[in-house]
Amino acid sequence: MRGASTRLFLLAELASRGEAHGHELRREAALGRAEMWSEVGIGSIYSTLRRMAEEGLLRVVRSEREGAMPERTVYALTAEGRKELSVLRAAMLREVVVGTDPFDLALACSADVPVQELRDVVTDRLSTLRVRISELEHLRISAGPHLDERDHLLFEHLLIRLRADIDWHEGLFAVFERKRNND
Incomplete structure (x- = not known):
C-alpha cells in the first residue's frame, strides 16, 4: 500500500x-x-x-x-x-483499510504477563495517544489558515480514530482493573 x-x-x-x-x-x-x-x-x-x-x-x-x-x-x-x-x-x-497494531498481537500473546505490567503499558499508551491528539489539535490550529476543507476533514478523521483508540484502551484498562481486583 x-x-x-x-x-x-x-x-x-x-x-x-x-x-x-x-x-x-x-x-x-x-x-x-x-x-x-x-x-x-x-x-x-x-x-x-x-x-x-x-x-x-x-x-x-x-x-x-x-x-x-x-x-x-x-x-x-x-x-x-x-x-x-x-x-x-x-x-x-x-478501498477500506483497517490497519493492524502490533500491540494487538503482543496482547494476544501475553497470557503470562502480570496484570499490573499490562495496566502500566496501557496507561503509557493512553498517555501517548492523548499527547498525540493534543499535538494534532495544536498543529491544526497553527496551520489553520493554510488548510483547505479536505485538510480539515483529514485532520478530523485522524482525531476521531485516535479518540476511538483511547476509548478502546480505557475499556481494556477497566478489564485489567477488574482482573487485578479479583486476584
Whole structure:
C-alpha cells in the first residue's frame, strides 16, 4: 500500500503543479505531513519518480542546477500518468483499510504477563495517544489558515480514530482493573 500511496501522491502533485523536481515534491510531502494521514513514503520519493519515468508515467522535462545545489531533475505527467492517477485514485477512494497494531498481537500473546505490567503499558499508551491528539489539535490550529476543507476533514478523521483508540484502551484498562481486583 505504501508504494501505491507514494505513487498517487506524486502523480496528483504533478497533475496540480504541472512540473516539479523531487526536492519540491519531497518538501511538499513533509510540510503537508503526508505521513500523518497516509502511507506516503517520503524517503522513497526520488526512486519512485525515477521508476515512474521509466514506466512512461512521467517525462523528464529538464535538469537544473542553482548555485552550489545538486542537479535536480524536473518531471511532468504524461498522458499515461494521468490515466494511472485516475485508476489509483479511484481504487483508493473505494478501498477500506483497517490497519493492524502490533500491540494487538503482543496482547494476544501475553497470557503470562502480570496484570499490573499490562495496566502500566496501557496507561503509557493512553498517555501517548492523548499527547498525540493534543499535538494534532495544536498543529491544526497553527496551520489553520493554510488548510483547505479536505485538510480539515483529514485532520478530523485522524482525531476521531485516535479518540476511538483511547476509548478502546480505557475499556481494556477497566478489564485489567477488574482482573487485578479479583486476584
